[in-house]
Amino acid sequence: MRRGIVALTALTLVTGCTADTPRRDQPDRVPAALRLVAFDSCADAQADLRAAARRSVGPWGLPGDAVLFSDRSTARTGAGPAAAVPQQQPHSATNNHEADADEPDLVKTDGKRIVTVTGGVLHVVDAGRRTRTGQLDLRRAAGAGHWWLSKLLLHGDRAIVLAAAAYDPPAGIVRPSVGLPTDTRALLIDLTGTPRVLGSYRIDGELVDARKIGDTARVVVRSRPRISFPPYAEDATDAERVAANQAAIDRAPVEDWLPRYEWTGDGERRTGQLPCDRLSRPTGHTGSGLLNLLSFDLGTGRLGDGDPIGVVAEGETVYGTADSLYVADHRGGRLVTTRLGGSGAASEVSTGLHRFDLTSPGRPRYVASGSVPGHLLNQYALSEWKGHLRVATTTDPDGRSRAGESSSAVYVLRTDGDELRRVGMVDGLGRGERIYSVRYLGDTGYVVTFRETDPLYTLDLRDPTAPKVTGELKITGYSGHLQPAGEGRLLGVGQEADERGVRQGLLVSLFDVSDPARPTRIAHHHRPGAYSPAEHDPHALLYWPASGLVVLPVSGRRHVGQEALVLRTDGSRLTEVGRIAHPGDDHRAGIIRSLIVGDTLWTLSDVGLQATDPTNLAGRNWIPAT
Numbered sequence: 001m002r003r004g005i006v007a008l009t010a011l012t013l014v015t016g017c018t019a020d021t022p023r024r025d026q027p028d029r030v031p032a033a034l035r036l037v038a039f040d041s042c043a044d045a046q047a048d049l050r051a052a053a054r055r056s057v058g059p060w061g062l063p064g065d066a067v068l069f070s071d072r073s074t075a076r077t078g079a080g081p082a083a084a085v086p087q088q089q090p091h092s093a094t095n096n097h098e099a100d101a102d103e104p105d106l107v108k109t110d111g112k113r114i115v116t117v118t119g120g121v122l123h124v125v126d127a128g129r130r131t132r133t134g135q136l137d138l139r140r141a142a143g144a145g146h147w148w149l150s151k152l153l154l155h156g157d158r159a160i161v162l163a164a165a166a167y168d169p170p171a172g173i174v175r176p177s178v179g180l181p182t183d184t185r186a187l188l189i190d191l192t193g194t195p196r197v198l199g200s201y202r203i204d205g206e207l208v209d210a211r212k213i214g215d216t217a218r219v220v221v222r223s224r225p226r227i228s229f230p231p232y233a234e235d236a237t238d239a240e241r242v243a244a245n246q247a248a249i250d251r252a253p254v255e256d257w258l259p260r261y262e263w264t265g266d267g268e269r270r271t272g273q274l275p276c277d278r279l280s281r282p283t284g285h286t287g288s289g290l291l292n293l294l295s296f297d298l299g300t301g302r303l304g305d306g307d308p309i310g311v312v313a314e315g316e317t318v319y320g321t322a323d324s325l326y327v328a329d330h331r332g333g334r335l336v337t338t339r340l341g342g343s344g345a346a347s348e349v350s351t352g353l354h355r356f357d358l359t360s361p362g363r364p365r366y367v368a369s370g371s372v373p374g375h376l377l378n379q380y381a382l383s384e385w386k387g388h389l390r391v392a393t394t395t396d397p398d399g400r401s402r403a404g405e406s407s408s409a410v411y412v413l414r415t416d417g418d419e420l421r422r423v424g425m426v427d428g429l430g431r432g433e434r435i436y437s438v439r440y441l442g443d444t445g446y447v448v449t450f451r452e453t454d455p456l457y458t459l460d461l462r463d464p465t466a467p468k469v470t471g472e473l474k475i476t477g478y479s480g481h482l483q484p485a486g487e488g489r490l491l492g493v494g495q496e497a498d499e500r501g502v503r504q505g506l507l508v509s510l511f512d513v514s515d516p517a518r519p520t521r522i523a524h525h526h527r528p529g530a531y532s533p534a535e536h537d538p539h540a541l542l543y544w545p546a547s548g549l550v551v552l553p554v555s556g557r558r559h560v561g562q563e564a565l566v567l568r569t570d571g572s573r574l575t576e577v578g579r580i581a582h583p584g585d586d587h588r589a590g591i592i593r594s595l596i597v598g599d600t601l602w603t604l605s606d607v608g609l610q611a612t613d614p615t616n617l618a619g620r621n622w623i624p625a626t
Contacts, residue, residue, distance in 0.1 A: 042276035046254035053249045059241035089598035100322035102212040104151035127597040130621040136195040153212045155298040159189045199265035199303040211320035215299040221292045223259040265302040281312030291315040307363040319382040325356045351376045370420025372411045383440035388464045389413045394434040412464040424465040439482035450478035452501035458516040470516040480535030488514030506530040523574040530556040542594040551594040562590035578617040
């Protein structure tokens, strides 16, 4: 099969290069170069996809089936009257990884209005008057019965809502087709007056993540083939079931792998499918699933067809900057696997990385691919800085290697042609432990590893070819998220632990990192038996530099829902201001987000929005979700 390397224009072929191009000289134990190659024809794509599916299919179908989730609350319709244009006030933003790459979340504000999406309903609140001005039943608007993972991006007077809708198998089908338990929906909403839908979009597959950069929303969707396997035969052997499933794969046309989409706007409805000439795969790696990248220009007032491109790969983590979008493939069971050290050497798990350029309008432009040893924790383990990508990973995080000892490292990669090539590394971090949090601030990195104690490492990354450890702090417990909190300060949210590593409840730490050689913890707040989702979801954490306010949802063993814990820091202390709870005695009353607009602290749950005085936590107004 002839293939050409994907060039620096979107999925355009470069002559004279093939998948057999020799690797450049690299340090020992570097995974083989990982590049994207494009298919010459739909027939080539079909043959490759069928072969990969045949290799991975089991007696019960292809791997990667997802679980259906139903919405946990009931939607309500109706909206209040149109309100006068509210006045903008100073306000907090979503706790994003990068300032220029906005991440979708459950609540957004522009300082005038607050827009939330909970329970399948979008609510619009005038922040100044503290009143709801409109709401919209999203499921009814999209024609989807079951929604989950709804999130939104805000752009001027418009919002784009992204959600996964539960897949309903056709009537009479006892065994659902393997591959599509969900599809991804997008709604473009006009927020002026009563919210209304300007356009909709649906594509086969599961929403991975999105970023809004400038006027454009970049959306990543993971799709699987729509292959109907034969009914289970109870008296058949596993080998017979596999053979029957492989026969079904051999009959499936290439269209069964390519995601279908439809979109509406200006009273029209149009349909399409990912073209074969926009599909590529990494060299040396194939799979049954596709990653699809969509682009929506939010300034046009319409969604269009999303200008899709596809990659034959898995992907679980999205990291974006103003200029680049990275998709990483690292999930357990679907990790990029590379054989190291020649014939007979043991296979090691690697994280595959694909970089796309976002500086041009329209679809992302593929730039390069690469891989590093180990497992990626989350998007905070990635950072692009001055033309280099820093990547922190842990090898053997589950202790499955022969040695049974994990270790972590930070790798520095540079784009070299179509390859993300390693130029530097520092390893040996936390031997016998795994990474719990990472944060990069300019040319300094911070890595927390944990097993029984919490080493906080500080890294000097000024020289990309020679990163090095400059300091280490060992304390009990760990930080699952590190938040910048002013010059020379970091906040850590995680768990306290005893000397054996047994968790002892919520721990919020204030670190002094002004001297990279001697990081210290100068204050902490411990709440025994409690936990905060901000440890794993930074969107749940509010840090407001103007007043040093720190707000995070907290749940405990004796609590049904989540309170909001309100702390304040002056750079040297952490003081508890108090706690906020929403009315109700079930999980829907648990607080999930907080934000500042003007002089008001707002907290969000599935049952409503609470306006609170941030100085003394006196209630100002309650806006129920009904």
